Amino acid sequence: MPQLHSLEPALKHYFGYDSFRPGQRQIIEQALQNQDLLIIMPTGGGKSLCFQLPALLKPGLTVVVSPLIALMQDQVEALRDNGIGATFLNSSLNSHQVRSREEAILKGKVKLLYVAPERLLSERFLPFLTLVQHEIGISAFAIDEAHCVSEWGHDFRPEYRQLKQLRQRYPGIPTLALTATATARVRQDIIQQLALAKPSIHVASFNRPNLYYEIQPKQKQSYSQLLQLIQAEGSGIVYCLSRRKVNEITLKLQQDGVAALPYHAGLSDEERTENQTRFIRDDVRVMVATIAFGMGINKPDVRFVVHYDLPRSLESYYQESGRAGRDGEPARCTLFFSYGDIKTIEYLIEQKSDPQEQRIARQQLRQVLDYAEGTDCRRTIQLGYFGERFGGNCGNCDNCNYPKPVADCTIEAMKFLSCVARCQERFGMNHIIDVLRGSKNQKILQYNHQKLSTYGIGKDKSAEDWRMLGRSLLHQGLLDQTTDGYSVLKLNALSWEVMRRQRTVFIAVTAAPKPELEDKELRTSEVEILFQRLRLLRKQLADEQSVPPYVVFADSTLKLMAQAQPQTLTEFGKLSGVGSHKLNQYGDKFLAEIKAYCQEHQLPMPTNSVAAIPASGAGSSAIFPSDTQLFTLQLHRQGLSVAEIAQKRNIRPTTIIRHLSDLVEMNQPVDLNQLVPPHRQQKISEALLVVGSHSLNQIREYLGEGYSYDEIRLVRGRWQRENKV
Numbered sequence: 001m002p003q004l005h006s007l008e009p010a011l012k013h014y015f016g017y018d019s020f021r022p023g024q025r026q027i028i029e030q031a032l033q034n035q036d037l038l039i040i041m042p043t044g045g046g047k048s049l050c051f052q053l054p055a056l057l058k059p060g061l062t063v064v065v066s067p068l069i070a071l072m073q074d075q076v077e078a079l080r081d082n083g084i085g086a087t088f089l090n091s092s093l094n095s096h097q098v099r100s101r102e103e104a105i106l107k108g109k110v111k112l113l114y115v116a117p118e119r120l121l122s123e124r125f126l127p128f129l130t131l132v133q134h135e136i137g138i139s140a141f142a143i144d145e146a147h148c149v150s151e152w153g154h155d156f157r158p159e160y161r162q163l164k165q166l167r168q169r170y171p172g173i174p175t176l177a178l179t180a181t182a183t184a185r186v187r188q189d190i191i192q193q194l195a196l197a198k199p200s201i202h203v204a205s206f207n208r209p210n211l212y213y214e215i216q217p218k219q220k221q222s223y224s225q226l227l228q229l230i231q232a233e234g235s236g237i238v239y240c241l242s243r244r245k246v247n248e249i250t251l252k253l254q255q256d257g258v259a260a261l262p263y264h265a266g267l268s269d270e271e272r273t274e275n276q277t278r279f280i281r282d283d284v285r286v287m288v289a290t291i292a293f294g295m296g297i298n299k300p301d302v303r304f305v306v307h308y309d310l311p312r313s314l315e316s317y318y319q320e321s322g323r324a325g326r327d328g329e330p331a332r333c334t335l336f337f338s339y340g341d342i343k344t345i346e347y348l349i350e351q352k353s354d355p356q357e358q359r360i361a362r363q364q365l366r367q368v369l370d371y372a373e374g375t376d377c378r379r380t381i382q383l384g385y386f387g388e389r390f391g392g393n394c395g396n397c398d399n400c401n402y403p404k405p406v407a408d409c410t411i412e413a414m415k416f417l418s419c420v421a422r423c424q425e426r427f428g429m430n431h432i433i434d435v436l437r438g439s440k441n442q443k444i445l446q447y448n449h450q451k452l453s454t455y456g457i458g459k460d461k462s463a464e465d466w467r468m469l470g471r472s473l474l475h476q477g478l479l480d481q482t483t484d485g486y487s488v489l490k491l492n493a494l495s496w497e498v499m500r501r502q503r504t505v506f507i508a509v510t511a512a513p514k515p516e517l518e519d520k521e522l523r524t525s526e527v528e529i530l531f532q533r534l535r536l537l538r539k540q541l542a543d544e545q546s547v548p549p550y551v552v553f554a555d556s557t558l559k560l561m562a563q564a565q566p567q568t569l570t571e572f573g574k575l576s577g578v579g580s581h582k583l584n585q586y587g588d589k590f591l592a593e594i595k596a597y598c599q600e601h602q603l604p605m606p607t608n609s610v611a612a613i614p615a616s617g618a619g620s621s622a623i624f625p626s627d628t629q630l631f632t633l634q635l636h637r638q639g640l641s642v643a644e645i646a647q648k649r650n651i652r653p654t655t656i657i658r659h660l661s662d663l664v665e666m667n668q669p670v671d672l673n674q675l676v677p678p679h680r681q682q683k684i685s686e687a688l689l690v691v692g693s694h695s696l697n698q699i700r701e702y703l704g705e706g707y708s709y710d711e712i713r714l715v716r717g718r719w720q721r722e723n724k725v
């Protein structure tokens with residue numbers, strides 16, 4: 001068995017990364033011990049590495065089952081670009097190609113073979129597999145998108161059910177199942193259907209800390225709103241409910257000079273594939289799509305996802321918006337919300353014939369509304385929906401960053417609730433609002449409700465205002481609603497407290513559209529310009545090989561290049577994301593571009609520039625946090641202590657402190673108070689004022705033994721940020 005302590009060097013060698021993401025190391029250790037595994041990680045969590053690295057470290061072939069041809073091709077391309085022997089077999093190949101790939105496998109040239117389930121279990125393929133087992137050995141089966149075995153998941157595929165046969169035919173070969181679906185029901189199904197033997201189960205947090213979540217009230221000028229969001233850099237997806245809307249928005253965007261293409265079920269297969277490929281290859285920047293688009297799209301550098309219309313459920317919103325930022329870099333998820341959309345969806349629900357389906361759909365709509373109208377942290381609401389507790393303020397959503405102003409609406413609430421009481425708790429929201437606003441419609445007259453004391457007492461407010469209030473009362477539990485499909489409003493104990501003036505009611509006031517994200521400010525033009533040039537080079541190299549640009553280098557790696565401006569291959573090779581193979585393949589080209597840039601701009605060529613990257617711990621002049629720093633930040637924000645982070649990441653605590661102090665200096669959301677008590681911060685700041693920030697030793701001497709270098713370092717980070725010259 002490979003030496004476990006050598007896992008990090010292997011990670012760097014093959015994939016160019018410096019450290020594992022949370023969970024990966026332990027999973028890989030267990031995979032190397034031939035355990036069965038069930039791996040549940042959100043999109044972008046880094047599942048693939050969990051079977052790819054073991055595949056490279058173990059003798060024999062790892063067989064990867066994957067449901068979609070596009071997915072297979074992507075993964076194989078990415079692996080090959082790292083110089084790894086990988087191939088796929090699927091229906092897109094002719095028999096000659098199949099034969100030559102099979103030969104390569106039998107010669108031991110391939111470490112990872114991707115196949116579709118129906119091929120794997122075919123009469124023709126199974127004997128070949130047995131031959132492979134005898135000749136070179138099979139190191140593992142990896143079942144990707146394993147939720148496809150479950151009828152309870154969102155993407156059931158009957159072929160997946162047959163995979164059980166693998167266990168029967170090859171009982172000794174370990175199986176890894178991987179999925180991003182969170183529900184317990186599906187989890188059980190996977191274990192049972194794939195006959196996993198005492199699997200070790202890894203459930204990663206479903207939190208995606210790099211995603212910024214926000215709701216924007218959809219205005220009359222919703223298209224201009226969209227256009228403004230699209231000004232942001234990078235690729236993005238715009239989801240719409242209907243094909244008609246997709247076509248309309250695409251056209252408008254094209255007219256406004258945005259490179260956009262449509263994607264929906266009304267297009268031919270060829271058109272869809274073509275548009276998708278052009279998006280993945282960065283030929284177009286924006287995909288306008290119905291939800292038909294996305295499953296199996298592996299593009300890691302999607303920078304924004306806009307829902308132009310309401311999503312059907314919170315789960316689908318999580319999955320769809322989750323296509324942003326798989327590479328861990330910041331990305332923005334915006335949901336346009338209007339009450340008009342609710343009516344459309346309610347209408348669609350009414351068209352369903354099965355009452356059970358209607359009920360479920362209504363409940364899902366309710367949850368989406370809860371999310372959209374909620375004033376709590378968006379992340380907290382989403383994760384709560386998956387049964388995961390998230391402690392309050394995430395600092396990366398609109399509600400956390402721009403808390404909504406609330407207004408005291410006790411009087412209005414009393415009017416509303418007493419109207420419900422007067423109507424004897426037998427009517428829904430629309431009728432109550434009609435009574436309040438003094439409508440003369442048929443139903444009012446039929447029930448003689450124009451005689452009620454609450455008739456017309458709410459004329460001063462629009463129906464929309466009353467609806468907002470009513471919904472908010474429901475969300476706050478100050479009013480109930482029957483779930484029999486009729487949505488009759490019912491009073492509860494809390495309603496009576498309000499009516500007796502024992503309880504004040506606060507309602508969030510709809511805020512104006514949110515200010516732009518501020519990350520732009522962090523960028524300096526020099527780094528930014530070089531980054532854009534490196535992107536162009538990347539695109540050119542990718543096109544030459546007909547692969548997507550991210551296969552060449554991830555955005556994060558390009559950022560590191562732009563920031564560190566390495567001048568030698570050795571320096572270049574140290575960057576996260578540069579493995580041995582990529583160093584050989586691309587190092588010279590990127591170095592030449594960087595050098596040319598430095599010369600043109602007469603920048604001093606940094607002699608030891610890589611050492612200046614914050615990750616390596618020198619005082620930070622950096623602008624972007626590195627991957628490894630972002631991980632530390634993520635764990636810190638989840639409330640882990642320095643010691644816990646160190647243990648989890650298998651990194652020394654002092655390194656974690658360095659990450660945190662650099663992050664503080666870069667004005668990242670580190671909670672300094674959690675690390676150093678405020679009165680001690682005060683003392684350290686005084687010391688900094690007196691002796692300056694240059695020497696930690698001097699500061700320590702000034703403060704005395706009672707203060708640790710760690711504390712000083714952290715506070716110094718802030719001090720340096722505030723006193724930058």
Ligand code: ADP
Binds near residue numbers: 017018021048327554
């Ligand atoms: P998933 O399949 O879980 O959606 P992927 O396996 O595609 O996610 O990984 C998402 C992205 O994260 C990829 O770009 C991958 O290269 C990157 N990644 C995975 N592991 C690491 C790591 N340890 N360090 C840095 N980047 C990583």
Ligand code: ZN
Binds near residue numbers: 398
């Ligand atoms: Zn939040």
